[in-house]
Amino acid sequence: MNNVNKNKSKKSEKLSSINIANIRFNDGFWNQRIQLVRNEVIPYQWKALNDQIPDVEKSHAIENFRIAAGIVDSKFYGKVFQDSDVAKWLEAVSYILEYKKNPELENIANEVIDLITKAQQSDGYLNTYFTVVKPGKRWTNVRDCHELYCAGHMIEAAVAYYQATGKRKLLDVICKLADHIDSIFGPEEGKKRGYPGHSEIELALVKLFKVTKNEKYLKLSKFFIDERGQQPHFFDIEAVERGESEKKHYVFNLFDYSYNQSHVPVREQSVAVGHAVRAMYLYCGMADIAIETSDEELRDACKRLWENVTKRQMYITGGIGSSAYGEAFTFDYDLPNDTAYTETCAAIGLVFWAHRMLHLEINAKYADIMERTLYNGVLSGISLDGKKYFYVNPLEVWPESCDKRYDKKHIETTRQQWFGCACCPPNIARLIDSIGKYVYSKGNNEVYLHLYTDSIAEFNLLDQKVTITQNTNYPWDEEVNISINCEKPVEFTFGIRIPGWCKNAVLSVNGKALDLSTALEKGYAKIDRVWNNDDRVKLFLSMPVERIDANPELRNNSGKIAIQRGPVIYCLEEVDNGTNLPDIILPARSELNAEYDKKLLGGVVTITGDALKTDLTLWKGDLYKPIDIEYNTEKIKIKAVPYYTWSNRKPGEMLVWIREGC
Numbered sequence: 001m002n003n004v005n006k007n008k009s010k011k012s013e014k015l016s017s018i019n020i021a022n023i024r025f026n027d028g029f030w031n032q033r034i035q036l037v038r039n040e041v042i043p044y045q046w047k048a049l050n051d052q053i054p055d056v057e058k059s060h061a062i063e064n065f066r067i068a069a070g071i072v073d074s075k076f077y078g079k080v081f082q083d084s085d086v087a088k089w090l091e092a093v094s095y096i097l098e099y100k101k102n103p104e105l106e107n108i109a110n111e112v113i114d115l116i117t118k119a120q121q122s123d124g125y126l127n128t129y130f131t132v133v134k135p136g137k138r139w140t141n142v143r144d145c146h147e148l149y150c151a152g153h154m155i156e157a158a159v160a161y162y163q164a165t166g167k168r169k170l171l172d173v174i175c176k177l178a179d180h181i182d183s184i185f186g187p188e189e190g191k192k193r194g195y196p197g198h199s200e201i202e203l204a205l206v207k208l209f210k211v212t213k214n215e216k217y218l219k220l221s222k223f224f225i226d227e228r229g230q231q232p233h234f235f236d237i238e239a240v241e242r243g244e245s246e247k248k249h250y251v252f253n254l255f256d257y258s259y260n261q262s263h264v265p266v267r268e269q270s271v272a273v274g275h276a277v278r279a280m281y282l283y284c285g286m287a288d289i290a291i292e293t294s295d296e297e298l299r300d301a302c303k304r305l306w307e308n309v310t311k312r313q314m315y316i317t318g319g320i321g322s323s324a325y326g327e328a329f330t331f332d333y334d335l336p337n338d339t340a341y342t343e344t345c346a347a348i349g350l351v352f353w354a355h356r357m358l359h360l361e362i363n364a365k366y367a368d369i370m371e372r373t374l375y376n377g378v379l380s381g382i383s384l385d386g387k388k389y390f391y392v393n394p395l396e397v398w399p400e401s402c403d404k405r406y407d408k409k410h411i412e413t414t415r416q417q418w419f420g421c422a423c424c425p426p427n428i429a430r431l432i433d434s435i436g437k438y439v440y441s442k443g444n445n446e447v448y449l450h451l452y453t454d455s456i457a458e459f460n461l462l463d464q465k466v467t468i469t470q471n472t473n474y475p476w477d478e479e480v481n482i483s484i485n486c487e488k489p490v491e492f493t494f495g496i497r498i499p500g501w502c503k504n505a506v507l508s509v510n511g512k513a514l515d516l517s518t519a520l521e522k523g524y525a526k527i528d529r530v531w532n533n534d535d536r537v538k539l540f541l542s543m544p545v546e547r548i549d550a551n552p553e554l555r556n557n558s559g560k561i562a563i564q565r566g567p568v569i570y571c572l573e574e575v576d577n578g579t580n581l582p583d584i585i586l587p588a589r590s591e592l593n594a595e596y597d598k599k600l601l602g603g604v605v606t607i608t609g610d611a612l613k614t615d616l617t618l619w620k621g622d623l624y625k626p627i628d629i630e631y632n633t634e635k636i637k638i639k640a641v642p643y644y645t646w647s648n649r650k651p652g653e654m655l656v657w658i659r660e661g662c
């Protein structure tokens with residue numbers, strides 16, 4: 001009995017995440033980062049939101065709520081979406097509270113919630129910009145003014161706070177806001193057939209539906225999804241009602257509704273276009289509706305868009321949105337390394353979307369991208385001390401060119417303490433401290449393990465408590481030891497992800513090796529058996545240093561390779577390798593060695609090897625000369641560090657894609 005399921009293929013049930021409260025992190029990679037968010041990032045960002053950090057761009061976000069609440073008489077300051085910074089921070093706080101009680105932090109959160117409550121208008125409306133600055137102009141420009149976007153973030157915060165504390169105050173405020181929005185927008189006579197210029201509320205309303213069970217919120221989300229891009233175009237109608245020409249003045253001087261993905265109805269979309277963060281949040285909402293309503297047409301649209309993003313328009317780091325102009329996708333295979341936009345929020349959005357795609361259709365290809373993006377394009381957005389942030393995450397940096405060239409002025413060469421547009425810092429905080437949601441998914445009698453991390457998780461399966469413990473120093477070590485504990489024997493399917501990057505994985509159950517050629521189903525080794533207390537699963541994931549080639553269509557990477565070990569992408573930094581990094585040639589036969597350095601950059605595996613660099617003394621100052629028969633190169637040692645750790649030491653150059661030689 002209890003043998004591995006070899007041929008039986010059961011239809012998967014609806015999957016869900018486990019609660020943050022049900023997973024504890026031990027002393028591993030993600031625990032370090034969760035502790036950083038709890039101890040450093042949240043208090044730091046609270047100061048930033050209250051303008052208590054000297055010499056940084058002003059936030060004014062909390063003050064705006066005080067003004068809207070009538071507590072102080074002052075002027076609104078900031079972007080039209082400034083409220084969303086407070087909402088995302090509050091959501092991040094909620095995840096901390098769900099993980100562990102913290103009365104001091106909860107008191108601060110309650111004060112913020114009181115402020116939000118006072119800033120709400122009697123009809124449920126909640127937005128400090130319009131309340132303070134343009135009270136008569138509510139809902140007149142949902143294309144550009146982010147009212148629905150801010151509402152979405154408020155809803156996410158309220159749902160998270162309710163789930164963490166059981167307290168309804170903010171949830172009630174937010175239901176009143178959602179009811180107000182429902183009275184304004186919808187297909188019914190007299191309502192606006194509008195939808196947000198910046199998606200976000202769609203996914204938030206599905207969260208609200210899940211906690212309240214109120215179908216109205218699901219229906220409104222579906223309306224926003226399906227109305228997008230229909231003709232006559234709502235943004236034209238709205239512009240005319242504002243007294244503007246319908247085709248005049250659009251953001252970034254573009255007049256193209258692909259910017260906010262409203263160029264055609266979403267069900268007809270196959271190629272990711274426009275503002276990358278908007279696209280990610282929209283696709284999340286589409287996936288949510290597809291899951292909740294079993295909508296196959298919408299699921300197919302999500303799958304088409306997924307294939308386009310991840311096979312045509314994504315950097316090796318999981319960064320997306322290659323153009324600063326419009327913060328946007330451009331076209332297939334256009335992925336320049338040194339002008340990339342790759343906003344931290346867009347990578348975060350890709351993680352959100354990948355997680356939903358897993359629940360739409362269990363397949364490790366989604367978890368592979370989720371992992372790639374987490375360890376690389378997301379984590380590069382925050383410094384190791386948690387107090388500095390990148391908005392833009394390029395894959396090649398020459399600081400002087402970023403300082404002096406107009407077309408690189410979006411690139412900061414060191415992380416910043418805060419931003420006038422501070423969407424990324426609280427976004428990364430809420431993702432890191434909710435990472436527990438991304439480790440497993442469960443159905444009634446199946447559990448999927450997506451992310452390897454030292455942790456203990458509790459599940460209720462078939463009315464029984466099951467504990468799954470992972471012991472590992474992943475992503476640095478190749479071994480993951482898993483133990484299953486249960487009071488009585490319990491039968492369930494345990495799907496263990498075998499990462500796509502891993503060419504040699506070995507899995508055993510209680511010492512007996514599993515034949516992965518038969519047990520692997522859509523990237524998961526599926527073990528269907530009766531589990532007994534203290535059953536052991538051992539996983540070995542071979543992590544040789546890999547040279548990664550790029551599709552020849554990626555012309556910016558022609559003749560170059562990137563270094564990857566496990567899920568981690570590496571880069572060269574000036575501090576280790578000198579200047580003019582693009583001149584370095586890594587011979588194909590040069591051996592690359594991986595070594596853990598616990599003192600460097602919080603503890604990382606570094607990669608070292610022999611490489612070549614031009615001997616400049618032979619150039620005598622010439623700008624051009626005929627090539628010599630002899631190579632004018634000298635041998636050097638290179639040292640690569642994880643991409644996410646760059647710019648935590650001395651400022652300088654950085655390079656991911658390295659010239660390959662023979």
Ligand SMILES: [Zn+2]
Pocket residue numbers: 343344345346391422423424425427
């Ligand atoms: Zn951002």
